[in-house]
Amino acid sequence: QMDLVESGGGVVQPGRSLRLSCVASGSTFSYYGIYWVRQAPGKGLEWAAGISKDGTKQYYGESVKGRFTLSRDNSKNTVYLEINSLGANDTAVYYCAREFWDFTSTDYYYYMDVWGKGTTVTVSS
Amino acid sequence: DIHMTQSPSSLSASVGDKVTITCRASQSIGNYVNWYQHKPGKAPNLLIYGASTLHTGVPSRFSGSGSGTDFTLTINSLQPEDLASYYCQQTFSRVRAFGQGTKVEIK
Numbered sequence: 001q002m003d004l005v006e007s008g009g010g011v012v013q014p015g016r017s018l019r020l021s022c023v024a025s026g027s028t029f030s031y032y033g034i035y036w037v038r039q040a041p042g043k044g045l046e047w048a049a050g051i052s053k054d055g056t057k058q059y060y061g062e063s064v065k066g067r068f069t070l071s072r073d074n075s076k077n078t079v080y081l082e083i084n085s086l087g088a089n090d091t092a093v094y095y096c097a098r099e100f101w102d103f104t105s106t107d108y109y110y111y112m113d114v115w116g117k118g119t120t121v122t123v124s125s
Numbered sequence: 126d127i128h129m130t131q132s133p134s135s136l137s138a139s140v141g142d143k144v145t146i147t148c149r150a151s152q153s154i155g156n157y158v159n160w161y162q163h164k165p166g167k168a169p170n171l172l173i174y175g176a177s178t179l180h181t182g183v184p185s186r187f188s189g190s191g192s193g194t195d196f197t198l199t200i201n202s203l204q205p206e207d208l209a210s211y212y213c214q215q216t217f218s219r220v221r222a223f224g225q226g227t228k229v230e231i232k
């Protein structure tokens with residue numbers, strides 16, 4: 001069973017950058033895509049970004065495109081989320097999650113089955 | 126991008142009630158919908174994938190249905206521990222958007 005631990009959150013001034021990390025243990029990390037999901041105070045879950053298992057493909061939600069950059073180092077079992085030009089609306093708990101799948105006779109179904117506990121980012125001057 | 130519209134945004138029900146949450150996709154997405162439960166201070170939990178397949182360990186009072194653009198999560202016989210927010214998510218496209226969420230309260 002895989003465990004995921006996020007780190008790198010904290011209080012950051014507007015306009016600055018921040019790098020979050022998601023470290024995996026307990027399973028073969030390079031088999032899985034990893035997603036980042038965030039939740040701003042009083043708001044719902046927002047799917048922010050995802051990276052393929054080999055790191056060659058990244059996907060971003062519309063609200064973060066151009067400011068978020070995903071990368072991964074499979075030798076360190078780690079995914080990195082770089083956030084640039086931080087603004088107040090980036091204040092949130094950031095979760096990383098593993099993408100798993102089920103295969104039927106005709107289709108793959110993907111879902112997030114393992115989640116970290118989250119790291120909190122607060123953007124404030 | 127595909128948008129997911131969930132309703133209601135909140136509901137209040139009694140223990141033992143049947144609760145229904147709906148989710149509508151902005152385009153047809155087959156049955157590529159997941160449902161998650163999220164309790165305050167905890168990580169989200171997968172309930173259902175593929176619109177109707179119950180994830181391992183999830184109580185059978187949870188069920189999902191739908192295809193195309195309209196999807197439903199049903200909680201049969203609501204329990205006190207079901208106090209949480211519930212989210213649909215589409216996996217038809219690589220930008221895996223969530224619905225806005227439904228907060229379930231116990232009367």
